[in-house]
Amino acid sequence: MTNDLAGTVERSSFFVGGRWRPPAGTERVDMFEAATGSPFGVAALAGTADVDAAVSDALHGPWGRATGAERAATMRRLGVALTARAKGTAALVSRENGMPRSLSIGANGFAPPMMLDYYAGLAEQLDVDDLRSGTLARVRVRRGPVGVVAAVTPWNYPQALAAMKIAPALAAGCTVVLKPAPETALDAYVWAEAALEAGLPDGVLNIVPGGREAGAHLVAHPGVDKVAFTGSTAAGRAIGEVCGRLLRPVTLELGGKSAALLAEDADLDAFLAALPEVSLANNGQTCHACTRILAPRHRYREIVDAITDTVRSLPVGDPLDRDTRIGPLVSGAQRDRVLGLVAAGRAAGARATTGGGVPEGRERGWFVEPTVFADLDNDAAIAREEIFGPVLCVLPYDGEDDAVRIANDSEYGLGGTVWTTDPGRGQALADRIRSGTVGVNHYALDVLGPFGGIKASGLGRELGPEGLSPYVALKSVYLTPESR
Template identity: 85%
Template sequence: MSNDLANAVDRSAFFVGGDWVPPAGTERVDVLEAATGTAFGSAALAGPADVDAAVAAAGDALHGPWGATTGAERATVMRRLAAALKTRAKDTAALVSRENGMPRSLSIGANGFSPPLMLDYYAGLAEGLDADDVRSGMLARVRVRRGPVGVVAAVTPWNYPQALAAMKIAPALAAGCTVVLKAAPETALDAYVWADAALEAGLPPGVLNIVPGGREAGAHLVAHPGVDKVAFTGSTAAGRAIGEVCGRLLRPVTLELGGKSAALLAEDADLDAFLTALPEVSLANNGQTCHACTRILAPRGRYDEIVDAITDTVRSLPVGDPLDKQTRIGPLVSAAQRDRVLGLVTAGRDAGGRVTTGGAVPAGQERGWFVEPTVFAGVDNDSAIAREEVFGPVLCVLPYDDTDDAVRIANDSEYGLGGTVWTTDLDRGQAIADRIRSGTVGINHYALDVLGPFGGVKASGLGRELGPEGLAPYVDLKSVYLTPESR
């Protein structure tokens, strides 16, 4: 680890108004290494007074020089910020892996290089916001003005902390908004990489403010009168609570929530291709991924074959230190998360499910928060293990009778975030994908792309991030009606 991050594992101040500001209170959190359970750093946790200071700084910046910038000027700053993050990418990836157990092979892309990529992409869109849009109507000429929606509360979880922060920060800055980032306590340390990069890039004071904190800080931020928009990623339960607050306040909100996605293997599916992709599609980040395809739908005539093949593949995945390049399954983020996952596995067994591999703490890996990658067979879609979001390395293989039955099972979920269809007939795959009620579906693979809007339906959330659609929630529209002769 570089000296920059080695010296950053103890964070005693918040990044507010472009400077390091001591906390108003004394609450701190020890950040524990997921692979060992031992503390390797600590950070101050924000209280209401710290949130107030961050929101005030963001408001001052919004109404100061930043609020008067052109899209082209913001794009220049954003590209400097992207460059500063890119120089830290590998170290950032390692830091996140220590915090939440994500295998470094995944973290390098998700937490290292995707944030600068998103900043560069939205910098390009920011330049397009400068164009004047004048429309000739029936009664008047209409000038449509695009401005920032205001101060953004970005509330992010611990599972993909850098990428999920970038999905909010990048479009917000492009639109001319200012941001208060409330990071999760479990990944409080890596949040400050944004602060270090902002200082290096010369981001104007108050444009980005960093205040890690717990639920109290998050609730105070979401309801703060100085906030104009909320962008949240996290659990469906928390999203419902935030949605209620924002609804009462008539405050715009984007909610990216939970999932229980299905991988639908058609009769003609290339099983080897699915097995090759399974670790990324169904077990990414040790299962701590909202869009993971943890329900695998297999045609009844191939059910035993598919269960056996998935079992062999999952059993072969190397489990271990997330910093080891060979590791495919690392530890979970915390003891509480490990115990929750093991509790759901026990409940699945007690309900009659058959565990074909896994289901326990790996032998010799009692330190840290490891859970063996686990496969359930012999369960139906009504069982709790097939309906609840486990957020761990646990898969269910469910049989279906025909395509209509498979689509029915895929849609029989309170969630609708991700999904995949596996077939050698791409036209058939597209037709099936169109019938799945979900915000995103992959055909013979699954990969988020910055160009494509990402988000869910039903209990998986409201709104979209990424793509040009991800910029729209941060842009305020004003129609100026001109007389026909106005210039």
């Protein structure tokens, strides 16, 4: 097994029960560098027997009986071990999915240790029971782990999204079976190396990369007590149906088609400076990206031209290059899907003001030019579908009420932003947008704030103290009333 940034990366075993375990089958996936399309690694993929073994090992162990303070100490050691690997992890993810390294170093390198430290602090607070004196009884409310967690994660922010599940689960005393996506099967094992270094007890964290069959088997496994999933809305609906039938708790963080509402008084320069992060982060492969930009009609041409110039100027290239702002997409299939949606938008009459194809000189790898569409309305397919690529739509509106209507006219409700020089106005508009999260003059997930969506964007929340609750099982112990 090697993990050299410039060489081949091979992962031929799974991490189960605190040790490296050979796969039960022979299925493997070849990994291709997003920037070149060249092979650079290989990983074993789990079958149902491997999932069974991981769940079986997760069912046993003392982790749930440890004190919150004991778990917190181990979690912090795990964070230290991940921090030591942060730069290499970030680069590996960039090779896998095309994320510019400038973004990956935070999202995949240093965000997971930060989340572990935050939830370690909350774990320490779980040691104290809540004693309530009522009329009929004294009630001792105990907080314990919900049990075995199936964490199913996608390829776009693999380390951060794994941490959003692993950190609160460990804090609550749960054990975890992590099933990362095949596209990012390699970087998941950084967690295994860090777990061994930190002394995480055997079976607390198990890692079995796999495809749809392995994921479906894990979600429905009788040994699983809770499911945490991030991915597409279609997959989320299927998982939700299974968990509903099984009466199994589930958290679903799904797709989005968020709007950036530029108010009449918006500072256009401020928005343009933030646009790469707010609307095109990770080459558009971001669920909460504001890919619909709402502009007041009397400023529409000005805003379209300014956005076009900004997007056209973004450096496209190797995600490992410090200057790159737009890297390749995760795969050839994803590139072809995005280009197909762009072609459909043009055929439907929308005008591409920039981009729309493969960048010149970037025929190798999975690149798509950052693209801006104008002269369309919110009913256009490209304004309604989650494209998951560097494609923006600029839509005109007539008055504030119309802007809010368009922002809310979506099956999704995950993110959004409001841009205005009046902070009070910005917060008032944010309150009118039907979405799980909204930013005013910026957008940045913070570990303190619950993150998640409404409508087709999912169920439940991650991050913040609210992100711990799904992993905690409450038990009321009724004691005799105090003598009066």
